[in-house]
Amino acid sequence: MSGIHIKNLNVSYGNTTVTHDVSLDVSVGESLALVGESGSGKSTVLKAIAGLATNWTGDIEVDGIARGRSIDPEIATKCQMVFQDPYGSLHPRKTIDATLSEPLQIHGIKDQSARVIEQLENVQLDERYRFRFPHQLSGGQRQRVAIARALMLGPRFLLLDEPTSALDVSVQAEILNLLKRIRKEQNLTYLVVTHNLAVVSFLCDRLAVMRSGKIVETADVSQLKSNQLAHAYSKELLQASRLHSGSNEKTPHNDHAQ
Amino acid sequence: MSNHPLLEVKDLTTSFFTSRGEVQAVRGVSFDVSPGEIVGIVGESGSGKSITCMSILRLLKSNGRVVAGQAHFEGQDLLKLAEHDMRKLRGDDIAMIFQDPMTSLNPTLTVGEQIIETIIAHRGSSRKAARQRAIELFELVKIPEAASRLNSYPHEFSGGMRQRVMIAIALCCDPKLLIADEPTTALDVTIQRQILLLLKEIQARLGMAIILITHDLGVIAEVADRILVMYGGMVMETGSVDTVFARPNHPYTQGLLTSVPKLRTAHKERLRPIPGSPPDMLRPPVGCPFAPRCLRAMQICVGEVPPIFEMGDQQTHKAKCWLHHPDAPTNDEGAA
Numbered sequence: 001m002s003g004i005h006i007k008n009l010n011v012s013y014g015n016t017t018v019t020h021d022v023s024l025d026v027s028v029g030e031s032l033a034l035v036g037e038s039g040s041g042k043s044t045v046l047k048a049i050a051g052l053a054t055n056w057t058g059d060i061e062v063d064g065i066a067r068g069r070s071i072d073p074e075i076a077t078k079c080q081m082v083f084q085d086p087y088g089s090l091h092p093r094k095t096i097d098a099t100l101s102e103p104l105q106i107h108g109i110k111d112q113s114a115r116v117i118e119q120l121e122n123v124q125l126d127e128r129y130r131f132r133f134p135h136q137l138s139g140g141q142r143q144r145v146a147i148a149r150a151l152m153l154g155p156r157f158l159l160l161d162e163p164t165s166a167l168d169v170s171v172q173a174e175i176l177n178l179l180k181r182i183r184k185e186q187n188l189t190y191l192v193v194t195h196n197l198a199v200v201s202f203l204c205d206r207l208a209v210m211r212s213g214k215i216v217e218t219a220d221v222s223q224l225k226s227n228q229l230a231h232a233y234s235k236e237l238l239q240a241s242r243l244h245s246g247s248n249e250k251t252p253h254n255d256h257a258q
Numbered sequence: 259m260s261n262h263p264l265l266e267v268k269d270l271t272t273s274f275f276t277s278r279g280e281v282q283a284v285r286g287v288s289f290d291v292s293p294g295e296i297v298g299i300v301g302e303s304g305s306g307k308s309i310t311c312m313s314i315l316r317l318l319k320s321n322g323r324v325v326a327g328q329a330h331f332e333g334q335d336l337l338k339l340a341e342h343d344m345r346k347l348r349g350d351d352i353a354m355i356f357q358d359p360m361t362s363l364n365p366t367l368t369v370g371e372q373i374i375e376t377i378i379a380h381r382g383s384s385r386k387a388a389r390q391r392a393i394e395l396f397e398l399v400k401i402p403e404a405a406s407r408l409n410s411y412p413h414e415f416s417g418g419m420r421q422r423v424m425i426a427i428a429l430c431c432d433p434k435l436l437i438a439d440e441p442t443t444a445l446d447v448t449i450q451r452q453i454l455l456l457l458k459e460i461q462a463r464l465g466m467a468i469i470l471i472t473h474d475l476g477v478i479a480e481v482a483d484r485i486l487v488m489y490g491g492m493v494m495e496t497g498s499v500d501t502v503f504a505r506p507n508h509p510y511t512q513g514l515l516t517s518v519p520k521l522r523t524a525h526k527e528r529l530r531p532i533p534g535s536p537p538d539m540l541r542p543p544v545g546c547p548f549a550p551r552c553l554r555a556m557q558i559c560v561g562e563v564p565p566i567f568e569m570g571d572q573q574t575h576k577a578k579c580w581l582h583h584p585d586a587p588t589n590d591e592g593a594a
Contacts, residue, residue: 037446037448037449038417038446138535139303140535168302168303168473168536169302169473169475169514169517169518170302170513170514170517170531170532171531171535172517172518172519172531173517173518173519173529173530173531173532174529174531176519176529177528177529177531180528195446195447196447196519197447197521198518198519198520198521198523199519201519201520201521201522201523202519202523202527202529224521225521225522236448237447237448240447240448240450240451241447241521242521
């Protein structure tokens, strides 16, 4: 079966079980958001799929392959992860070129140079940045590199862990546009962790609300937009986001800006 | 607005002297805060918003220096005050809360110890009176079971509760001005809202003024009375929150407002980011700092820093932008 399928996933860190019987289906081409408060286990689910959290029970299936606890090169070529903090997720002493070539070397893929250039183009990063180091790049440019790195092996699934929350607002918009475009162009499937419901409504088709390690509700984005979430916590989350992004309601005239 | 502003900052200029040269973090910032007012300072990383407040409190790192300007608090210039007097003022009249409540509390002491210590240091009260005051403050910031929670350590509190503890400590001495630097950034949205509402409620009850520093326009919209939009170390636009959000008059403010995704953003829509990246403050642009990214930049914008223009709608609404010069092309042309 294609897509990502998770059944009764219980992930533990040491003796603490973080997620409780999480079941989730993401079909091909879909973009699903995992939302919820910090500590609710949303990033942990992503880590388990990516193979970064290995102490779990249940079933994880990616594109028809059952995931084991060890490193799986086949799943790596199908499913890649982008992390929240582009300052922390790029090796500070490796050039962008080295960072992007590494997955190709590991998987023994040829014509590395051409592929690196192709991906830089894909994420709209000028070729002159190729031999620079991460500290010479802005936050937004670094996140482009992180996205390019995730795309090097041509995956069909991207796990995005708060991809824009470390960025400034004006840069966040660029990255969100980029993610939306490449998803459409390459027919990618997204599983996005975020706490920002506006990002969900922009980038995703469905959302799953997590609390205390459990999925309390799954809904369509149209339900989110029309304020029709059922669970009490989802409602609270939506209310907080709505009032919180008060700027939206208060900007009747901003259409004429720019 | 008021005849006697509580804080009056004039032409504040702060630089950091690094091995790479002078970083001009704040370049001629002027604003005032009236008693009981909530002023929000919004800007992206590196816009100078935190440094502005650190300069006022004289808490800059050793390589930072206020190069010019004044900051009058109740008539006296904070920048000229003796360090001894400044220390008394900090915490007593002006209090500050920071972004991360975990790193601003001492993990090895109970929160009670930390708040009682502060009260004794500033008020010279007895331990017993200080403890009583601490309980009152915990009740004020709505920490349940205040008396017993005094004996807890910071790690026994959740993020939101920890920020309440920080607010309680800041309120120890009934400050006239509270500076809150990204007080809710590290918190979840639902908790964030609770803390903001708490701040607003406390402000209404105690009547202190608040300067709220944030990169989040939503936070400002929710609690502030007035807004200062900073970019490249300068104030780009200022005015009442309602006016600035309804009629942003600076291209940067407009760009910020349109680049934020909204809950109702249609699925097909693309967001409109602000092209380019913020200026390098080692070599800030000669003219308007936003000119290199501004879609409506004119020749003069690149060469000369714009003066501050008052907007017609309200005297307090001001924008630092050449587009408001009488000779500039009209709004309609530009918006087309």
